[in-house]
Amino acid sequence: MLTLYLFGIVQKHTKILLCLALGLTPILTGFAHAQTDLKRADFDGNRKINFQDFLAFVAVFGKTSSEQGFDSRMDFNGDNTINFQDFLAFVAVFGQSVELKDLADYPVGVSLQTKYLTDDARVSLIKRTFSSITGGWEMKPKPISTGPGTYDWRRADALVDFAEANNMQVHGHTLLWHQAVPTWMENFSGDDAAFEAAIKEYITTVVQRYRGRVVSWDVVNEGIDGRGKVRDNLFSQRMGNDYIARLFQYAREADPDVLLFYNDYGTSQPWARAKRAAMLNMIDDFQTRGIPIDGIGLQMHISYKSPDISAIRETIDEIVRRGLKLHISELDIRINPDGDLSEPTQERLELQKKRVIEIVTAFHQVPEAQRFGITIWGIADPDTWLIQAGRSQGRPEWPLLFDDHLQPKPAYDGFVEALQNKGF
Numbered sequence: 001m002l003t004l005y006l007f008g009i010v011q012k013h014t015k016i017l018l019c020l021a022l023g024l025t026p027i028l029t030g031f032a033h034a035q036t037d038l039k040r041a042d043f044d045g046n047r048k049i050n051f052q053d054f055l056a057f058v059a060v061f062g063k064t065s066s067e068q069g070f071d072s073r074m075d076f077n078g079d080n081t082i083n084f085q086d087f088l089a090f091v092a093v094f095g096q097s098v099e100l101k102d103l104a105d106y107p108v109g110v111s112l113q114t115k116y117l118t119d120d121a122r123v124s125l126i127k128r129t130f131s132s133i134t135g136g137w138e139m140k141p142k143p144i145s146t147g148p149g150t151y152d153w154r155r156a157d158a159l160v161d162f163a164e165a166n167n168m169q170v171h172g173h174t175l176l177w178h179q180a181v182p183t184w185m186e187n188f189s190g191d192d193a194a195f196e197a198a199i200k201e202y203i204t205t206v207v208q209r210y211r212g213r214v215v216s217w218d219v220v221n222e223g224i225d226g227r228g229k230v231r232d233n234l235f236s237q238r239m240g241n242d243y244i245a246r247l248f249q250y251a252r253e254a255d256p257d258v259l260l261f262y263n264d265y266g267t268s269q270p271w272a273r274a275k276r277a278a279m280l281n282m283i284d285d286f287q288t289r290g291i292p293i294d295g296i297g298l299q300m301h302i303s304y305k306s307p308d309i310s311a312i313r314e315t316i317d318e319i320v321r322r323g324l325k326l327h328i329s330e331l332d333i334r335i336n337p338d339g340d341l342s343e344p345t346q347e348r349l350e351l352q353k354k355r356v357i358e359i360v361t362a363f364h365q366v367p368e369a370q371r372f373g374i375t376i377w378g379i380a381d382p383d384t385w386l387i388q389a390g391r392s393q394g395r396p397e398w399p400l401l402f403d404d405h406l407q408p409k410p411a412y413d414g415f416v417e418a419l420q421n422k423g424f
């Protein structure tokens with residue numbers, strides 16, 4: 001009876017009810033976070049809390065658990081009756097989306113290769129989920145730099161065009177990395193000054209080409225080794241240990257506005273104390289000398305069990321204390337680091353979810369102005385570099401937010417939950 005009555009109201013006063021629902025939303029948001037979660041209120045499963053969901057809710061209003069049609073998903077307050085409290089909880093999330101990019105007030109990014117741009121399912125997943133992209137390979141020197149002063153822009157352009165067409169930002173990765181060195185750099189026959197001039201020319205050209213189209217660049221990737229020394233590689237050999245500072249200056253000269261990041265891995269691992277100290281010293285040194293640096297990228301290739309979140313928080317705090325922006329730049333979470341699984345288990349997937357919540361929550365504790373964003377290192381599990389680049393030593397691995405069928409995993413829900421608990 002009550003249901004029929006409510007249906008009548010809905011039909012007659014659709015607009016008024018919608019306005020009421022939307023108007024109450026901000027007032028009730030706090031209430032709703034204690035009472036419900038977005039995913040649960042998405043009865044029709046289209047990842048938006050919309051009018052269809054509202055109708056579904058209204059249709060069972062007043063039912064108790066003993067009656068037919070009772071839907072426990074709608075019993076947000078758990079009292080076995082779909083009542084006004086549940087209605088308020090539902091209304092408070094009306095109009096919201098369950099997608100990461102809509103829930104976050106900072107960029108949520110993904111790394112991808114141009115080959116995925118012709119994969120419709122992946123493209124649609126990327127468009128609805130993420131607000132930032134990073135090239136997994138295409139914006140590194142090896143694919144771009146075909147010789148001194150010669151360039152192949154095709155793949156990098158395709159990524160930037162894709163981002164622009166879909167309202168996403170681009171994080172440039174990376175101007176220099178010892179694992180993506182073009183052959184001509186390795187074989188460079190000129191002297192060290194000529195080598196540095198060629199590197200400067202490369203950085204200047206790339207940064208200027210994407211000026212205004214790329215919001216940020218990792219200037220140097222993994223420039224410090226595990227002992228806390230400037231990594232012994234072609235660049236330090238040719239340009240000396242202070243080369244990192246000069247490359248930041250060259251990038252800044254090329255674009256006064258682009259954000260400049262130093263990006264590295266493992267900095268919260270127990271084995272990396274010297275490395276982390278060296279990275280923090282480098283920041284202090286840059287700041288003392290007036291070398292431009294805007295942020296730090298923590299790659300965050302971690303596992304379900306290590307490193308401890310307290311160590312990650314310590315590293316984050318040190319970066320925040322120095323006033324820099326923080327980028328969780330390459331998040332993936334291995335659930336099979338010891339190779340004991342041949343299939344993902346529910347238990348491990350839940351532990352992976354717990355890790356996502358820990359990381360995202362730690363990120364939310366960074367002051368807003370220093371929150372650069374979180375980038376996931378790959379679209380769906382089969383795409384992970386850990387398998388494709390042979391880093392999981394033949395072990396199967398499922399480190400990302402979406403599964404083999406592109407369905408969101410518990411890890412994805414963990415991200416959503418962490419965003420909801422933040423209360424914006």
Ligand code: XIL
Binds near residue numbers: 221265385389
């Ligand atoms: C990886 C890409 O994901 C692979 O597709 C590519 O073959 C090699 O590089 N740390 C980094 C990233 O900073 O650039 C690496 O990306 C993964 C480790």
